[in-house]
Amino acid sequence: MLPIHIEGTPEFESTLSALRIRGTGDLANVTPAVTEIINNVRRAGTSAVLGYIEAFERRTPKALVRHAGPEAEGGFGGAEALERLAPEIRAALETAAARIARYHERQRDAGDLGAADVAPGGPALQAGFSYEEDGVLLGMRVRPLRRVGVYAPGGKARYPSSVLMSAIPARIAGVREIVLASPSPDDVTLAAAHLSGVTTLLDSGGAHAIAAMAYGLPELAPVDKIVGPGNAYVACAKRLVFGDVSIDGITGPSEILAIADDAADPRLVAADMLSQAEHGEDSYALLVTTSARLAEAVARELDAALPELTRRGIVESSLSTHAAALVVGSRARLAEVADQLAVEHVAFHVNDAEALLAEIGTLGAALLGRLTPVAAGDYFAGPSHVLPTGGSARFGSPLGIYDFVTRASVIRYSDAALRAQGPAIEKLALAEGLQAHARAVTLRLSSLALAPAAKRDPSRS
Structure with missing residues (x-):
């Protein structure tokens, strides 16, 4: 099921060329429908959102918008949901939340949200920098956004991890109001929202949820920025509301590039590829290796693992349409191909992974060494798993606290x-x-x- 292409053949070049523009999706196909949804929500507000929930999700939420607080007082019940979780799930969720917070606290302390270097007699710039040159006070003031919307999908799978990975950086940056849009959230999602500092829950998904956060409802103030992954309708809606609000980017299908030499364990390489293929039929599971023997072994491991997977149909569809193995002639070419593809997750199954990473300029997240599963980055390690996809790592970055601030120039002449x-x-x-x-x-x-x-x-x- 894994196509193997050897460098120097026409198939190799055509496959590499096609993969450079992968995952963009044909948003034009859904743009008319999404445009209509956004316009209806802007015009009719809550009634339009409820209508789309009934039409698309076949349900009517008990309360469309709920604010943080005790469930008995109309809150969204995050604290109560956390108490209901099995102890091992609660412990894992709390530990993940703490690790994510610590990582992003370091971003804050190392970046332009640290202590200001204020010139004597100058205005108090809460964060950023200031200095005086030739009688002119110059500076940059950094302040958090007031209100942010976080989208967490709830269709084919639930992603409480996306709540942690999106809302915690916003909280660490100082955002006071965090709105979570997620349809029919379960206890794990509600608990994640509670641990992340979410202040408001919008019980809705899809393009109508994006429109509701962007333009507001009578019971929901509009947000300043919307972040988080979603399907083509969500991605298209984010693109269409951009300009009225900010967005983190247009997130496409999940993707992984495994980089492997002839000493790699084919079972572990295949395992990492499968972990991203199970996200959806449009996910990309890619391999670049210096060993044709290794590529063939990985192909066998992929086929052997399929019967064990609960999402086998999704994985098979992903592998049959978007998987590929590229066999190159040197270690230097591993880095060159990775740089051209600029992939979201890059798993390094090579000797001296750090040295090879230094040769690659564009990627979303680097998973270094055979003992570092991609799943660790998705759930537990600390950095946000909201990453640039479809080659946008050429100019994009993982979601971080820098996504939740504005910067203002400060000038004063003597x-x-x-x-x-x-x-x-x-x-x-x-x-x-x-x-x-x-x-x-x-x-x-x-x-x-x-x-x-x-x-x-x-x-x-």
Whole structure:
């Protein structure tokens, strides 16, 4: 079932070329339907959302929107759900939440959300930086978004892990209001929401949930940004609402590239590939290796494991349409092919994985060594598993606290600075034909010329 392509053959080149533009999906096919859904939700609000839930999910939620708090008082019941979980599931969920929080706290401490370097006498920039140059105070202020929407799918499978991986970075960044959209959430999802700091639950999925978060309902204020994975309808809806709200990106099908040399364990390589293939029929399970023998062994292991899998039909569909093994002639080519594909998950089944990673510039998450399963990154390790897909690792990054802040420039001129720089500013404005710009500088320079320096109030300079 795993097609094997040897470098130097026409099949190899055509397969590699096709894989570079993989997973984009034909959103054009669903755009008319999604556009209609968004417009209806904007026009009719709650009644439209409830109508789509009944039509698509065959149910009527007891409460469409619920806010955090005790279940008895109308909350979404996250704390109660956590208490109901089996002890081993609760412990695993709590440990995962703590690990994810610690990782993203380090992002905060290492990045531009750390302590500000405030110049003497300057304004208190809560985070970011500031400095003074030639009498001009310059800085960047960083503040968290006010309200964020998190989407967690609930169709073919439930993903409480996506709640943890999306909401916890938002909470660590300082976002005060976190809305979770997830249809018919079970106890594990509700418990994950509670542990993540979710403040509001929208009991809905699909494009209508995206529209509700983007434009608001009478009982739900609109959010500033929407993050999280979803199907083609969700991805299309995120694309269409972008501009009215921010989004983390257009997430496509899950994907993995296993990089293996001839010393790799084919059973473990196959296991990692299967772990991503089971996400959906459109998932990509890819292998690049220096060994044709290893590729053949992995193909056998994939076939042998299928009867054991509960989602066998999904996996078979994924492998039959989107799986491929690429056999290359050198270790250097392993890195080159990986760089061209820019895959979401890259599992390194090679000797000296760190050295090979250093040669690859574009990937979403690197799983280094035979003892690091992709599932560890999906659930437990710490970094968010919301990753760039479809080659967007060329310009995208894993979801992190930097996705949940805005940055503002801060500028303050002293009188000496304006005297020194004002004439050049005037000349540039007039060169662009913007007389009013130049006039705004000229008036200030004139006022400085008329006011004796000793009598000027320095606080107004």
